[in-house]
Structure formats: C-alpha cells, structure tokens
Amino acid sequence: MKRQWLASPYIVWMIMFIVVPMLLVLFYSVTEQTADGYRFTFDHFRRFVDPIYINVLFRSVALALISTVICLLLGYPMAAILASKEYSRKKILYMLIVLPMWMNILLRTYAWMTLLERNGIINTILSFLRLPPLDILYTNKAVVLGMVYNFLPFMILPIYSVLSKIDESVIEAAQDLGGNSFTVFRRVIFPLSLPGVMSGITMVFMPAVTTFVISRLLGGGQFTLIGNLIEQQFLSSGDWGFGSALSVIMMLLILASMGIMSKYEQEGGGGALW
Amino acid sequence: MTDKIILELKNVSKYYDDTPALVNMNLYIRKNEFITLLGPSGCGKTTTLRIIGGFEEADSGDLLFEGRNINNLPAYKRKVNTVFQKYALFPHMNVFDNIAFGQKIKKLDKKIIQENVRRMLRLVNLEDFEKRSVDSLSGGQQQRVAIARALVNEPEVLLLDEPLGALDLKLRKEMQIELKNMQQKLGITFVYVTHDQEEALSMSDTIVVMNNGIIQQIGTPEDIYNEPKNAFVARFIGESNILDGFMTEDFLVEFLGRKIKCVDKCFPGQPNVDVVIRPEDVKVVPAGEGMLDGIVRSVTFKGVHYEMMIEGQGFAWMVHSTIMAPVDSKVGLRVDPNDIHIMRKEAAT
Structure with missing residues (x-):
C-alpha cells in the first residue's frame, strides 16, 4: 500500500498532461462552438472523408511503410554485426549508432537540408567528380531519407538486443544438426529475433507516420503528411475541431498497428510463422 | 566395440590467447566405443569435443574421420551430432519440431520424419510430449529431447558435453543407465x-583422464582406478593417500621413515616417488598389530562405510572401513603390499 503512494506524483503528472489533453482532443473532435455553447457533431470526421485528406493519410502511411522497410533492411544486418562476437566487445560501433539519437531531430534534419541543397556539400562533391547532381530535396525521396536517417537506431537497437541474447549453443545446435548458415538463419536466428523485429517496426513506423518536422523541412511543404495537416489546423487555420478529429484518427491508426504488431509478436514466439 | 578406428586426433593443439587448452593431443576412438573424457574444469575436455564437433x-594437428582429414569440414557436414551441456533446444519449436529439425533439413519425406521422430520419442520415453513446448518440460525431459534430437539423425559419433550435469x-x-543401454542398443x-x-x-569402455590440456592416462575404468x-x-579418480x-x-x-615391501x-635414476594407497585398502587392526600405529582424529558416517582420519607417523591417513574405531582411540594400520602403488613423481607444475 505504501509503495503505491510513491507513484502518485507520476499519476498526477499523467492525468494533467496525458489523460486530460486526450479527453480534450476527443471533446473538440465531436463538438462545434455555437452562439449558445458547444454542440455535439460528427461534421469534423465527415469532412475527413474527402479524397484530398484520404490521400494525405494514404501518403503518410505509404512513406512511413517504405521508410520502415528500408530501416529493416539496413538495420537488421547492422544489428547482427553489432551482436556478433567480433564486435560485441568494441563499444565504438554501438556509440556511433546511439550518438545521433542524443541530438535534436530538428537539428539533424536541418543538417540534411544543407547537405542536400542544390549547392550543398553532396552536390559540390558530385560536380567535382563530374557526376550529375542529386536533386532530391523537397521530394518524397528526401522525406524517406530523413525518416530512415532519424529512425534507423530505433530499428537497430531492439533487434540488436534480441540477437545478442540468443544462446550461442542454440545456433551451434542448428549447425550440428546439418543447417548451413542460411538454414540456421532462416529457421533459428530469424524466428528467435522476431520480437525484436516487431518492436523495431513499431518504433520506426509510429514516429514516421506522425512526423511533421521531417516532411516540412525536407519535403518543403509540398508533400503534406497527416502530421502537417494537424499542425496546420491548430497553428494556421485555427480549426481545432478538425485538427482534433484528425488526431483521433491518427491515434486509432497507431492503436490498430500496435494491436497488429503485438499479435504477430506472440505468433512469432510460437514459431507459427515458419 | 570393434577394433575399427572411427575418429582420430593427431597432435592437436589449441590455445586461447596464449593459454594452452590442448597440448599435442593424440587420441583414437574406436567404432561403437563409449569413451569418456574426464578431468577438472579447464582441462581441455570440452575443447576436444568442440573440435570434434566442428x-x-x-x-595445429589433424582430425581424421574414418581415415579422412576433416579439419576444414564445417560442423553441418560432419557425421557427428552433439548433446549440449544446457541442451540448447530451440525455444520457438515444440518437442516434435525440435527432434525433426535435422530430418527436415535433409528434406526427408514427411511420413518418414514422423515415423523416425515417434520412434525416438518412444526410445526416450516421451511418447505423449510431441506437441508440448520445450519450456514446459523438466530438466530431465529436456535432456531426453536433446538426446532424441541428436540420435534421430543416426550419427556415427554422438558427442555428449556433460549432459547430466544439471540433473x-x-x-x-x-x-x-539409460544412456549406456541406448549406446549398446544403437551401436553408436x-x-x-x-x-x-x-x-x-x-559408463565407459575407455576413460581418458585429462589435466591442463594434456592426457594423463587412457585406459579401461578398472585400469584407471586400480593402476593410476x-x-x-x-x-582425481577416487580418494587416495x-x-x-x-x-x-x-x-x-x-x-614415513621405514622400508616396506611392495x-x-x-x-x-628417479629415486623420489609418489606412494598411493586407496583409503579402502588401509585395514584398521588393534594397536601394535599393523604396519604402524595411529590415533583416530575424526569419524564420518558415509552410508556404506565410515570415513576416518587417522594420524600416524605424522601423516593424516584417510581410511574407509565398515568397522568404526572411536575418536581418540589408538589403532594399528595395515596395508597389503599389493595395494601399495608406486608412481613416478609428477613434474613440478
């Protein structure tokens, strides 16, 4: 009983800054202000069912998915290298991956802007080598690049932590029973690392689908994602009702994908996937 | 056991960062032999097994399998299977899939796999456990699954790394007893x-006693015990004075200052020797009737016999006897010349 009291500061904090704001968002999303006060309405949600907005949602999900897949393809081998015997003692590689996470996302994204500029460092080097310039700033490609760059550590670290905990003798047992490297990976290492893969996917997909900084800076505002749309409603249009409705939709999207992920995670543990 | 040599280690050495794990090891293993590598931890026995397993x-040195050099053959191509110390079962598979793993890799027919796995489960008395997850098994059951998983592939040689240590x-x-029976039945x-x-x-047909990466003695259990x-x-084998x-x-x-027949x-050229006398070979007799007299310092009941520490001639004798002599009593000790084993002094280590 006494120990539970120790949680009270956090509970107060949580109620003030998480529960109450969420309820407010929910409240704004289903009400509109009239002369005599607030009136219940579904108009904000109905407004969303418009090809323009559906497209925004679709684009957000698509770019986040692409980034997640690229993160997985880059991050898994990296995690495997980190977890391998040769590197596990050398902390430098691990530091290099974790270090950028300590810097502000805004800073890192601005850095990419200067790198990718028409007369930026990358293009200067390319023209010096007499190669055609890379003109991807303010395109989808730059947004994906920014997402992959910013969220890659979130893919690497959970996979690394699962891989490094796999009992070496289990891998040896698989070799002993006749599995070559590929079979051992496919039948033992990968299935055992699925929980890490799942949490990596979740941890990359969630921030990617909700980002507005990366898309605004590297997409130049031309490629609006759902995060930008919400930002606009609150900061420029002042349409809190619609903004709240969009937020609720996004939250439902996140909850749904989390639900899917946790389902696969359990199945992965049972080996049913393979 | 036949006389055909199946596996041979020739001048095998292994160092971990300059620490010797195996020094110039020579050993041959015959077909159907039950050979045990015995020694304290760090003696090189597990290293030997891991080298054989791949x-x-x-x-340096060579590893020969039926006369062919297999130094560079990867583990998955060797006709040996291993039962690992902590079983190393696949946690994401059930009992059936664990045992079927090697057979599935060989792409055998499903029906044949099922037949083989069932036969193995019968052999290790786990017939109803097919669908169980390995986490739900007790240590002994996991152990049996690990043995079945290795044996189902009908290896020529089965390597077992302290498989019973956790039981x-x-x-x-x-x-x-079960392992020994299986080995005789299957002829592996x-x-x-x-x-x-x-x-x-x-359990063994042959025991290889190892210490510090060096083989100390190879022989039958009787040889090793009676003629260390x-x-x-x-x-290391049993207790000794x-x-x-x-x-x-x-x-x-x-x-101890007297000349005794042996x-x-x-x-x-080597007058300094070790004299080894097993505690059960020291007979307790009335004082004055033995080779020397001593005072009983302690008595511990061990079930079948009493273990007594008897101080005589400045040496603490360990004696195993079914007859108890009370503490502080004076007794005589007698040793038959047959039971006095003379050994070359070990090189100073």
Missing part, C-alpha cells in the same frame, strides 16, 4: 565429457 578449430542425483543415475560411438569420476567409471599412472589420476616415497631397489619402498619395480 565448433572450434584446432591451431539431480537420482535422475542422473537413471539417465546414466559415444564421446562423453564429464568431470564426475563416478559417472565415468560406471600418476598422483593426479589417483587423486599420497605419500612421498624413496625407492632405490625393486619391490622395496621407503616412506610389488612395483623402481624407476632407475
């Missing part, structure tokens, strides 16, 4: 690693 590469005494004894060569001398004595080659083997002796002529050894010849 998980570790020797720094309690009663289960360990049962599994020892077993290479068994243990630090438990009793286990080694009761040096003081290390004597001390080891005394400093001096010997310049055959069949007469001098220790049955061994002396080593020319």
Whole structure:
C-alpha cells in the first residue's frame, strides 16, 4: 500500500498532461462552438472523408511503410554485426549508432537540408567528380531519407538486443544438426529475433507516420503528411475541431498497428510463422 | 566395440590467447566405443569435443574421420551430432519440431520424419510430449529431447558435453543407465565429457583422464582406478593417500621413515616417488598389530562405510572401513603390499 503512494506524483503528472489533453482532443473532435455553447457533431470526421485528406493519410502511411522497410533492411544486418562476437566487445560501433539519437531531430534534419541543397556539400562533391547532381530535396525521396536517417537506431537497437541474447549453443545446435548458415538463419536466428523485429517496426513506423518536422523541412511543404495537416489546423487555420478529429484518427491508426504488431509478436514466439 | 578406428586426433593443439587448452593431443576412438573424457574444469575436455564437433578449430594437428582429414569440414557436414551441456533446444519449436529439425533439413519425406521422430520419442520415453513446448518440460525431459534430437539423425559419433550435469542425483543415475543401454542398443560411438569420476567409471569402455590440456592416462575404468599412472589420476579418480616415497631397489619402498615391501619395480635414476594407497585398502587392526600405529582424529558416517582420519607417523591417513574405531582411540594400520602403488613423481607444475 505504501509503495503505491510513491507513484502518485507520476499519476498526477499523467492525468494533467496525458489523460486530460486526450479527453480534450476527443471533446473538440465531436463538438462545434455555437452562439449558445458547444454542440455535439460528427461534421469534423465527415469532412475527413474527402479524397484530398484520404490521400494525405494514404501518403503518410505509404512513406512511413517504405521508410520502415528500408530501416529493416539496413538495420537488421547492422544489428547482427553489432551482436556478433567480433564486435560485441568494441563499444565504438554501438556509440556511433546511439550518438545521433542524443541530438535534436530538428537539428539533424536541418543538417540534411544543407547537405542536400542544390549547392550543398553532396552536390559540390558530385560536380567535382563530374557526376550529375542529386536533386532530391523537397521530394518524397528526401522525406524517406530523413525518416530512415532519424529512425534507423530505433530499428537497430531492439533487434540488436534480441540477437545478442540468443544462446550461442542454440545456433551451434542448428549447425550440428546439418543447417548451413542460411538454414540456421532462416529457421533459428530469424524466428528467435522476431520480437525484436516487431518492436523495431513499431518504433520506426509510429514516429514516421506522425512526423511533421521531417516532411516540412525536407519535403518543403509540398508533400503534406497527416502530421502537417494537424499542425496546420491548430497553428494556421485555427480549426481545432478538425485538427482534433484528425488526431483521433491518427491515434486509432497507431492503436490498430500496435494491436497488429503485438499479435504477430506472440505468433512469432510460437514459431507459427515458419 | 570393434577394433575399427572411427575418429582420430593427431597432435592437436589449441590455445586461447596464449593459454594452452590442448597440448599435442593424440587420441583414437574406436567404432561403437563409449569413451569418456574426464578431468577438472579447464582441462581441455570440452575443447576436444568442440573440435570434434566442428565448433572450434584446432591451431595445429589433424582430425581424421574414418581415415579422412576433416579439419576444414564445417560442423553441418560432419557425421557427428552433439548433446549440449544446457541442451540448447530451440525455444520457438515444440518437442516434435525440435527432434525433426535435422530430418527436415535433409528434406526427408514427411511420413518418414514422423515415423523416425515417434520412434525416438518412444526410445526416450516421451511418447505423449510431441506437441508440448520445450519450456514446459523438466530438466530431465529436456535432456531426453536433446538426446532424441541428436540420435534421430543416426550419427556415427554422438558427442555428449556433460549432459547430466544439471540433473539431480537420482535422475542422473537413471539417465546414466539409460544412456549406456541406448549406446549398446544403437551401436553408436559415444564421446562423453564429464568431470564426475563416478559417472565415468560406471559408463565407459575407455576413460581418458585429462589435466591442463594434456592426457594423463587412457585406459579401461578398472585400469584407471586400480593402476593410476600418476598422483593426479589417483587423486582425481577416487580418494587416495599420497605419500612421498624413496625407492632405490625393486619391490622395496621407503616412506614415513621405514622400508616396506611392495610389488612395483623402481624407476632407475628417479629415486623420489609418489606412494598411493586407496583409503579402502588401509585395514584398521588393534594397536601394535599393523604396519604402524595411529590415533583416530575424526569419524564420518558415509552410508556404506565410515570415513576416518587417522594420524600416524605424522601423516593424516584417510581410511574407509565398515568397522568404526572411536575418536581418540589408538589403532594399528595395515596395508597389503599389493595395494601399495608406486608412481613416478609428477613434474613440478
């Protein structure tokens, strides 16, 4: 009983800054202000069912998915290298991956802007080598690049932590029973690392689908994602009702994908996937 | 056991960062032999097994399988299977899939796989456990699954790395008998690693005693116990009284200040010897009737016998006897010349 009291500061904090704001968002999303006060309405949600907005949602999900897949393809081998015997003692590689996470996302994204500029460092080097310039700033490609760059550590670290905990003798047992490297990976290492893969996917997909900084800076505002749309409603249009409705939709999207992920995670543990 | 040699290690050495794990090891293993590598931890027995299994590469020397050099053959191509110390079962598979793993890799027919797995489950008495997850099994059951998983592939040689180490005494004894029966029934060569001398004595055809990466003695359990080659083997296999002796002529050894008859010849040029006497070979007789007299310092009841520490002639004798002599009483000690084993002094280590 006494120990539970120790949680009270956090509970107060949580109620003030998480529960109450969420309820407010929910409240704004289903009400509109009239002369005599607030009136219940579904108009904000109905407004969303418009090809323009559906497209925004679709684009957000698509770019986040692409980034997640690229993160997985880059991050898994990296995690495997980190977890391998040769590197596990050398902390430098691990530091290099974790270090950028300590810097502000805004800073890192601005850095990419200067790198990718028409007369930026990358293009200067390319023209010096007499190669055609890379003109991807303010395109989808730059947004994906920014997402992959910013969220890659979130893919690497959970996979690394699962891989490094796999009992070496289990891998040896698989070799002993006749599995070559590929079979051992496919039948033992990968299935055992699925929980890490799942949490990596979740941890990359969630921030990617909700980002507005990366898309605004590297997409130049031309490629609006759902995060930008919400930002606009609150900061420029002042349409809190619609903004709240969009937020609720996004939250439902996140909850749904989390639900899917946790389902696969359990199945992965049972080996049913393979 | 046949005389055909199936596996041979020739001058195999292995170092970990300059620390020797195996030094110039030579060993041959015959078909259907139950051979045990016995020694304290760090003696190189597990390293030997891992080299045979293909998980570790020797720094020098050759490994021959049926006469062919397999130094560079990867683990998955070797006709040996391993039962790992902590079983190393696949946690994401059930019992059936664990056992079927090797067969599925070989792409055998589903029906044949099922038949083989069921046969193995019968052999290890786990018929109803097919669908169980391995986490839900007890240590002994996991152990059986690990053995079945290795045996189902019909290996020429089965490597066992302290497979019973995690089991309690009663289960360990049962599994020892079961393993031995299986080995005889299936006619598979077993290479068994243990630090438990009793286990080694009761199961093996041949025991290889190792220390510091060097083979100390190879022989049948009887040889190893009755005729230990040096003081290390004597001390490691069973308990021993080891005394400093001096010997310049055959069949007469001098220790504790007296000359006593024995049955061994002396080593020319090496007068300093170890005299080894097993505690059960020291007979307790009334004072004055033995070789020497001593005072009983302690008595411990061990079940079948009493273990007594008897101080005589400045040496603390360990004596196993079914007859108890009370503490502080004066007794005589007698040793038959047949039971006095003379060994070359170990090189200073």
